[in-house]
Amino acid sequence: MKTSLSIKRVVHPTTDTVTLYFDTPENGLTYYPGQHLAVTAIVDQKPITRTYSLSTSPVMDSELAITVKRIPDGVLSNYLVDYAKPEMPLTVEGPLGQFYTVPNSVNHRHLVLFAGGSGITPLYSMIRSILYTEPHSVLSLLYANRSWENIVFRVELDKLQTAYPDRFLVYHALDQYTDLADAELQRVYFKGSLSRLLVKKFVAQLQTMIPLPTEFYLCGPFGFMQLIEQALESLTIPVNQRFKEQFFVPAQGVNSPRDYSSLPIQTVQVLYTGLIQSFTVASGQSILDAALAADLKLPYSCREAQCGSCRAQLIRGKVDMERNHILTLDEIRSGQVLLCRGFPLTPDVIVQPLQNQL
DSSP: OEEEEEEEEEEOSSTTEEEEEEEOOTTOOOOOTTOEEEEEEEETTEEEEEEEEBOSOTTTOSEEEEEEEOOTTOHHHHHHHHHOOTTOEEEEEEEEOSOOOOOOTTOOOEEEEEEEGGGHHHHHHHHHHHHHHOTTOEEEEEEEESSGGGOTTHHHHHHHHHHOTTTEEEEEEESOOTTOOHHHHTTEEEESOOOHHHHHHHHHHHHHHOOSOEEEEEEEEHHHHHHHHHHHHHTTOOGGGEEEEEEEOOSSSSBOOOOGGGSOOEEEEEEETTEEEEEEEOTTOOHHHHHHHTTOOOOOSOSSSSSOTTEEEEEESOEEESBOSSOOHHHHHTTEEEGGGEEEOSTTOEEEEOSOOO
16 A cells, blocks of 8 residues: 655664664554565656665654665655655555564564675564564674675664674675774674575584574575575575565676567456456566556565565466566475566466555
8 A cells, every 4th residue: 555654854873874763654654674665656657666664663663764775766665865864755665575574472483694795674573573573582693785884773783782792693795894993893703704504503503502403594685696596596595584685686697588568468367356367468568567458456565576575476387587586496496486577378378466555
């Protein structure tokens, strides 16, 4: 459901990052730590929508906040970092996303968190919520950044470490570290580029130190995520213990080479809210775009094959995904597709969205 929120206050955690605070809407907003909002602003007289994670905690904070990092050529991120101010209205939709955890005071678990850059945002919400709610759980955070100055929430994480020294462990990884003072340098656990071997040793060490049921949460840029996933796979960490959210889409390398503009016009059926509805998909048009053009209110958010909000089960026919940054190989084998980047290859396609109606 879309709603208009006015910015209450603006904070810059780093020079290239902004946190925007909002009052909770009158009708409330129930979300889990790790979820995000689809945010729309008018930039150069055009509506631009992107997804940003909630950095506040649903169990601790009365207000809402998103944290936005400047991305090269990112239209909305640059606009918000440079021009966001109190009382500026934004249209938001959500909460969205399947990357979250549900705090419960009876839990005894070890959450191993891997954050790259602004990938800390959803994990920061998880960290605060779990520390507050689950007295028997432990969190270990490996946090990778370019430099000390780029560490988002560094001061806040330091305070949490001091408050929960036995339950919250932070391991910083920096690419640039040679100019650091001795006190700062001593706090950098990984100096230089991470490797799969280093991550494997790190995880094995944590599992020995903390003998609790372990869950792994990953969020960051594509290359960072790929490295961590490869390390966890080589350690045979079960898929149901791994959860991920990718923040930045690679320019190339995981896209389909197919020319979708040459595909024939197809009729697609969607099974949603107990109804089967048909619509036409034009050449070069994604299933989601065609459904929205036909006034079907299907769940979606980023439209970049990142968030998974538009994932659907393929019941019949063949669909090719131009791009995929969220579905696992097992999910694809089971017939899941992303409608925002899915194109019908046969005239008998039937899909069923897996998300609840927005």
